[in-house]
Amino acid sequence: MSGAPGASRWRHRPPQSNWGDFGADDELGRLNLITPECVLRATREVRTGQSFCLSLPLDLPGGNVLNPRRHPPQLRPTLREGRSVFNLPIGDASLGQTDVLCDDAVLIHTQYSTQWDGFSHVGHLFDVDGSGVAQAVYYNGFRAGEDLIGADDPQGRPSGARRLGVDVFAAKAIQTRGVLVDLKAIAGQQRVRIGYDDFMRALDACGVQLESGDILCLYTGFADLVLQAAGAPDPSLHRQCAVLDGRDQRLLQWIVDSGIAALCADNYGVEEIPAGGPCECGPRLPLHELCLFKQGIPLGELWYLKELKSVLDSHKRSAFMLTAPPLRLPGAVGSPVTPVATI
Template sequence: MPHWVNRPEGSNWGDFGPDDQLGTLNYIGPDQRRAAAAEIVEGQAFCLSLPLDLPGTLVLNPRRKPPVLAPTRLGEVPYINYPLSEVDPILRDVLSDDQVLLSTQYSTQWDSLAHVGALFDADGDGVAERVYYNGHRPGHDVMGAGAEGEHGSYARRLSVCEMAKTPIQGRGVLVDFVRHFGMDRRIVTRRDLEEVLEAQQVEIRRGDILLLRTGYAEALRDMQDAPDPERLDRTGAVLDGTDASLQDWITQSRIAAIAADNYAVENPHTDPQACCLRLPLHHHCLFKLGLPLAELWDFRDLAQALEARGRHAVFLTAPPLYLPGAIGSPVTPVATI
């Protein structure tokens, strides 16, 4: 049975089954993976991740903190450069062993479908309640404090671990906004996107993962020694989440996911009087379609290689951490051409 009576207009709730947790990742199947593998011609691989201690000197989200590494401990003993001869004099091993405190969406990352929900009357009782993709609910599927054992939060459903189990592997298609528009800030409508697709002869297929190069992550890396947050705010293209025709294009294209090199993928609304969504594209993708979004990837080297070869598609491997309950995840995407 579905988890809802009403489903949002323009959504695909229930299309992949009443209990679906994968959304548009269902578009990636064996045929799509075989087609993606055919994009490997040279066997050259590119890491698409920023170092996970970036954005570093520039604060993008005050809730999200840079990783803090520390040694593991046995009692009060830190296991960094630790000689096992302290335990047994005949042993010659020296061990180092660490752990990390990490905001899962601080740097190069995936949003899970538990990241953004909405107030929506899924029950059909006339009262809007908090709900996530396919009718999944807070308090039962996405848990808060005291959720599971010692965890302070825990997504029992819609977690990134579902994306890891799939796993995310398919045809990535690069749309190079930098090459077409330059590095300045631009709000990209459907017309703009289709203009770039035509100019760069980019073919979009069902199950593709759309890779958007805006130049934002490149500027972020370059600014570490001379931070300039105002210039960063004027850097790179962002999708116009308010463009209903762009939302329709995302739905009708049957893409599986969107990965951008910027922060938030779209242009967030900052007008407190604007109704009714601060992140309308997140609402459309994560809440309505179950279409995962990724942020702060690094496309510079890949873009240069693809442009030199007159290509746009890659074999992409980008599973999140298989971390049960996690709502977001760092990722080290690899593109092979």
């Protein structure tokens, strides 16, 4: 499939992709659908003035049993003249100077807990030039080694996302209407792959007509179990609660057609990891491929939705105002996020 060429980065774009539709150098994807009108629509969902934090504590899940590559934050004091800056008196007490200072630093895995996946998080091998040779590329044809620099760069450049960094999302200041869909009502705590038919039942039950620029939030109960584990999760958590079926083509096509600006869930990965069903070739995570690589739909993972859902249920509502910018951290491929829902 062809489209408007991306500033000579590509001649051919993948099927089901929207590369070039928002401009040759676009890095926002479907976040472009969040217009001022969308923000105004979101403000009309504010009726009680209650706000809810949709983030887990960022030291959860705890340990690295759910993902061996990701570890909890390491928080430590900074140093001042060789002294730890924590409960540190500064100044001259004999002169009556009474200041006591704390100052800290953190080493954080940006996708350890409640997070946004940036478009630079997942790329694919695709023949963008029509040369018969697949290359490692990302959303809108941005290229590995040119726009995303690896750790072993032959020119010695620092690694990071020069394009498609998650800081672009922060500059967008993500704020729009959120719509909460309850998948736990279908699956309970059982590991169930939710395909198109079950998903449409859950969407109908929420009673809200999704509109362009909305952010869809999926409640499965997984983050509730993470919180209950109190920092010591069991690997069996990966066998509990609903996940989307990334190999259901009707579900993927619905996402393409839906007009949603982003897709978030309280589980680990939104879809099953790796996706279930037969796969002789192609992506291990087809929903990630569709959203991050083809359509430019940010994915939110490990959001905490239980308290919000309880209050929305009591008001017989499913929509709310959602504010969820990531850290404005240049070059990062993902980011912690503290989403705030206001109803």
